[in-house]
Amino acid sequence: MEGTLKEALECCPVVAAVKDTEGLEKSLGSECTIIFVLFGDVCGIPSIVDKIKEGGKLALVHIDLIVGLSGKEAAVDYIRQFTRADGIITTKPALVKRARELGLCSILRFFVIDSMALENIERQVRQARPDVVEMLPGIIAPKIISRICRSLRVPVIAGGLISEKEDIMAALEAGAVSISTTNEKVWFM
Template sequence: MEQKFYDAMSDCPVIAAVKNFEGIERCLESDVKIVFILFGNLCNISEIVGRVKEAGKIALVHIDLIEGLSTHEIAVDYIRKNTKADGIISTRMNMINRAKELSFYTVFRIFVLDSRAYQSIEKQKRQIRADFIEILPGVMPKIIQKINKLSSQAVIAGGLITDREDVIDALNAGAISVSTTNQDIWFM
């Protein structure tokens, strides 16, 4: 199942992370193949995902950021039943595990803010069942390299990606892709 995701990243290593309707419309004009949806609510998430899917793009919903959804696994079932999403992004292991059971693509988002956060990844590495790990901020080439060696999941670098150099540095450090809300990068 992951092959479609890998192929899309191979075609375009930039992932559009969108946080509003304007971002959705703008990313649909770009060559990006994968869209991380970082906004929405119970009433409009199906419509948002539908727009992305109609454009032939892979849609992943950051389930933690959808207003009205709980932190319980039933939220993943809701996304599966009520949208055409290809997968989810979450900081919660229970959500990732449920999404795997439902055959979703899964991205486990980790904020690497200090050495404790890095050590936590090391301790949890056997428990992480996600298809991909997204580390934020994504402008830490040395940390990307270390996490790549530590984890069996491919690494996506996200957060604070501001220019072409950041993209190249993250990819050279071993990230398979970068996610960014910076619309200029979507059109590089």
């Protein structure tokens, strides 16, 4: 599965991040090949993932945002056992490790808010070994994106606050393999 995720990220540089049912429906009509699920609850997540899979797209569930799932490894087990998700997104390194054990793709999400956060990225990636890293906000200085991309051995997605073609181009030119956004207009650029 890891190869499929990396190939999809390289093939289509825009990932649709959906935060509600309306956004989900719109994302299915986009050319985005990957959809990040940022909403839902434990009862509804299987059907959300099914819609994405039926649309021929990869589904990655932001496990930290699903109501009723805890920050424990059992939440990853639930996603693996009861959904057809291709992988998870999380801010928790232990959940990335569990996803790897279960054969799910994993994206470790970081918020780059200061130099301490920046310094922790490399250490946490070495320990957790995610397939991909997502850093937010995606419109941070290209110099910082470039620094992170050079220091890691995994693909980097720039996410958050990306709303214009120039934002996409700046992130990609700095070394990000892709961008993720909830901005529906960007899905159709």
